[in-house]
Amino acid sequence: xxxxxxxxxxxxxxxxxxxxxxxxxxxxxxxxxxxxxxxxxxxxxxxxxxxxxxxxxxxxxxxxxxxxxxxxxxxxxxxxxxxxxxxxxxxxxxxxxxxxxxxxxxxxxxxxxxxxxxxxxxxxxxxxxxxxxxxxxxxxxxxxxxxxxxxxxxxxxxxxxxxxxxxxxxxxxxxxxxxxxxxxxxxxxxxxxxxxxxxxxxxxxxxxxxxxxxxxxxxxxxxxxxxxxxxxxxxxxxxxxxxxxxxxxxxxxxxxxxxxxxxxxxxxxxxxxxxxxxxxxxxxxxxxxxxxxxxxxxxxxxxxxxxxxxxxxxxxxxxxxxxxxxxxxxxxxxxxxxxxxxxxxxxx
Amino acid sequence: xxxxxxxxxxxxxxxxxxxxxxxxxxxxxxxxxxxxxxxxxxxxxxxxxxxxxxxxxxxxxxxxxxxxxxxxxxxxxxxxxxxxxxxxxxxxxxxxxxxxxxxxxxxxxxxxxxxxxxxxxxxxxxxxxxxxxxxxxxxxxxxxxxxxxxxxxxxxxxxxxxxxxxxxxxxxxxxxxxxxxxxxxxxxxxxxxxxxxxxxxxxxxxxxxxxxxxxxxxxxxxxxxxxxxxxxxxxxxxxxxxxxxxxxxxxxxxxxxxxxxxxxxxxxxxxxxxxxxxxxxxxxxxxxxxxxxxxxxxxxxxxxxxxxxxxxxxxxxxxxxxxxxxxxxxxxxxxxxxxxxxxxxxxxxxxxxxxxxxxxxxxxxxxxxxxxx
Numbered sequence: 001x002x003x004x005x006x007x008x009x010x011x012x013x014x015x016x017x018x019x020x021x022x023x024x025x026x027x028x029x030x031x032x033x034x035x036x037x038x039x040x041x042x043x044x045x046x047x048x049x050x051x052x053x054x055x056x057x058x059x060x061x062x063x064x065x066x067x068x069x070x071x072x073x074x075x076x077x078x079x080x081x082x083x084x085x086x087x088x089x090x091x092x093x094x095x096x097x098x099x100x101x102x103x104x105x106x107x108x109x110x111x112x113x114x115x116x117x118x119x120x121x122x123x124x125x126x127x128x129x130x131x132x133x134x135x136x137x138x139x140x141x142x143x144x145x146x147x148x149x150x151x152x153x154x155x156x157x158x159x160x161x162x163x164x165x166x167x168x169x170x171x172x173x174x175x176x177x178x179x180x181x182x183x184x185x186x187x188x189x190x191x192x193x194x195x196x197x198x199x200x201x202x203x204x205x206x207x208x209x210x211x212x213x214x215x216x217x218x219x220x221x222x223x224x225x226x227x228x229x230x231x232x233x234x235x236x237x238x239x240x241x242x243x244x245x246x247x248x249x250x251x252x253x254x255x256x257x258x259x260x261x262x263x264x265x266x267x268x269x270x271x272x273x274x275x276x277x278x279x280x281x282x283x284x285x286x287x288x289x290x291x292x293x294x295x296x297x298x299x300x301x302x303x304x305x306x307x308x309x310x311x312x313x314x315x316x317x318x319x320x321x322x323x324x325x326x327x328x329x330x331x332x333x334x335x336x337x338x339x340x341x342x343x344x345x346x347x348x
Numbered sequence: 349x350x351x352x353x354x355x356x357x358x359x360x361x362x363x364x365x366x367x368x369x370x371x372x373x374x375x376x377x378x379x380x381x382x383x384x385x386x387x388x389x390x391x392x393x394x395x396x397x398x399x400x401x402x403x404x405x406x407x408x409x410x411x412x413x414x415x416x417x418x419x420x421x422x423x424x425x426x427x428x429x430x431x432x433x434x435x436x437x438x439x440x441x442x443x444x445x446x447x448x449x450x451x452x453x454x455x456x457x458x459x460x461x462x463x464x465x466x467x468x469x470x471x472x473x474x475x476x477x478x479x480x481x482x483x484x485x486x487x488x489x490x491x492x493x494x495x496x497x498x499x500x501x502x503x504x505x506x507x508x509x510x511x512x513x514x515x516x517x518x519x520x521x522x523x524x525x526x527x528x529x530x531x532x533x534x535x536x537x538x539x540x541x542x543x544x545x546x547x548x549x550x551x552x553x554x555x556x557x558x559x560x561x562x563x564x565x566x567x568x569x570x571x572x573x574x575x576x577x578x579x580x581x582x583x584x585x586x587x588x589x590x591x592x593x594x595x596x597x598x599x600x601x602x603x604x605x606x607x608x609x610x611x612x613x614x615x616x617x618x619x620x621x622x623x624x625x626x627x628x629x630x631x632x633x634x635x636x637x638x639x640x641x642x643x644x645x646x647x648x649x650x651x652x653x654x655x656x657x658x659x660x661x662x663x664x665x666x667x668x669x670x671x672x673x674x675x676x677x678x679x680x681x682x683x684x685x686x687x688x689x690x691x692x693x694x695x696x697x698x699x700x701x702x703x704x705x706x707x708x709x710x711x712x713x714x715x716x717x718x719x720x721x
Contacts, residue, residue: 078447078449222630312719315711319708
């Protein structure tokens with residue numbers, strides 16, 4: 001069994017879900033009813049959006065949805081460029097991440113989704129006459145692609161239900177939002193994460209003390225996936241011993257960023273800046289997203305600072321730099337600008 | 349042979365339509381132009397042109413859910429006999445490829461065809477076709493430019509109807525060729541009437557306050573209101589639909605959370621703000637909603653003066669108004685401070701549109717509010 005715990009013990013039916021039980025129940029009533037709406041599922045990462053969607057689809061169509069296949073489709077953009085695009089599908093549903101093809105996501109929505117929408121369900125014994133299309137990372141869809149979705153969602157309601165899955169519903173244009181039932185999946189609380197961790201330790205047959213579970217739950221910041229991964233690595237490193245709280249491994253990039261924060265606080269000079277630049281490059285090379293770096297760094301920095309007004313200024317600068325980073329091309333400039341600005345604020 | 353192939357899909361689609369409960373938005377789409385609610389002026393003008401059988405090129409604009417697409421579809425249904433409806437109408441929306449090539453070929457070819465008068469019939473059947481370009485503000489400038497001459501050359505046999513949300517995104521030469529119709533957001537009375545009609549037909553039990561809540565949450569967007577109503581109905585079935593269930597469906601943030609957020613800003617405490625913002629981000633509320641509600645929270649004083657909101661009808665806003673009243677009298681928020689705050693809110697909205705991180709932006713906004721105090 002090479003599967004990670006996260007995947008091995010992922011709940012597959014709505015009853016197994018361990019938190020937000022009222023939400024699960026409501027989704028259950030929706031699925032058992034003949035008339036199922038388009039859904040827009042949003043919430044922070046690791047709060048169980050995807051798991052819930054899969055459970056709902058299973059509730060809708062039964063076991064058949066577990067037989068899935070990965071398909072590669074070739075697309076032709078208007079400028080005659082050929083693009084490969086991968087979808088995961090069963091006979092009842094299809095899952096895709098149009099944002100993978102970046103700028104051309106509009107073509108995917110226009111061609112593939114419409115093609116699916118225009119063909120009715122093949123299996124005449126299916127519980128429902130429609131197919132479900134799950135669109136992942138819907139907040140990364142371009143405006144054009146979202147606009148292309150509008151009429152399709154209404155026109156082909158008989159053949160198609162769309163489930164959009166995203167982190168923030170504010171990047172979804174309002175015409176789409178008004179066509180969907182909004183489902184908010186909040187992050188689990190510390191107690192709920194602890195409960196899940198205990199379920200996992202029971203399934204894997206080892207003893208987990210409440211103190212350790214609590215520590216992990218707090219570290220994970222409401223991200224259940226992160227918590228489970230931490231638990232697994234903790235179990236792995238501690239071998240046959242009881243897992244102890246002090247051996248919890250923090251993610252190394254987070255440690256690295258807190259090192260940068262310490263360096264900025266310790267010394268505000270040009271030479272130090274040069275070494276910080278190297279550290280930033282190191283992070284970028286390891287594929288940590290620059291906007292995440294700024295955010296984490298800002299929150300780390302704030303921990304070391306006493307003065308309220310300085311904290312304020314740093315966060316404002318972080319927000320500003322992070323915004324510009326999205327407009328600009330070369331990310332390192334903005335990371336450095338933020339470092340310099342904080343140094344400046346801190347020194348004066 | 350062709351008939352054999354073409355018949356089957358339509359048949360199966362029809363059967364699915366009968367089995368499938370339709371979304372109410374489609375079910376209660378106005379069937380005739382008289383059914384269109386609240387757009388009296390537009391409807392009056394269109395009816396006049398129906399009588400004279402002569403339509404200008406049209407440009408419909410207005411916010412989502414005000415009945416633009418419904419109006420033109422209803423109009424088409426009244427103009428043409430059902431049998432020829434499909435040949436006389438070309439509907440293109442953003443889900444169709446609408447680049448310059450499509451304008452040059454598909455639209456031009458369709459526009460070119462001459463249609464004759466049909467004999468006596470209870471429908472006017474005017475001797476022209478209609479091309480509906482839905483969501484026309486999504487068309488590229490090039491495509492729009494290519495339309496210019498086409499619209500004029502074939503105006504004897506083809507009428508265009510452009511539909512868009514933002515009239516400013518339609519290039520001037522196109523806009524000047526069309527008769528413009530503005531669709532205004534629906535007012536409370538009309539929305540309520542419509543919703544009550546649906547409730548009656550679907551036999552929904554509801555609290556009177558729930559309907560008011562629904563109207564205030566929908567912000568003049570009738571489609572949104574109907575969608576919310578149907579969602580609420582799906583969740584509750586035969587139970588009573590309450591105000592709180594509408595709140596949850598609309599994704600509105602409970603007043604006490606916003607209250608807490610603003611409260612922290614008045615306390616001038618960084619740590620308090622940080623944790624309050626974190627709480628909001630963690631529970632996954634949308635940042636737009638935060639912006640909106642903070643905005644309502646800090647500006648409802650203005651709104652009151654404008655008397656846009658009927659106090660008895662919109663309880664949710666009332667709660668925020670109460671916070672606001674508290675703020676106004678205790679902290680003495682000046683108009684200047686309010687406008688500074690609004691400025692910050694719009695800035696953050698812009699930043700979010702550019703794709704910035706929500707957590708940081710909201711935090712920055714609240715910090716800015718704190719500084720403005």
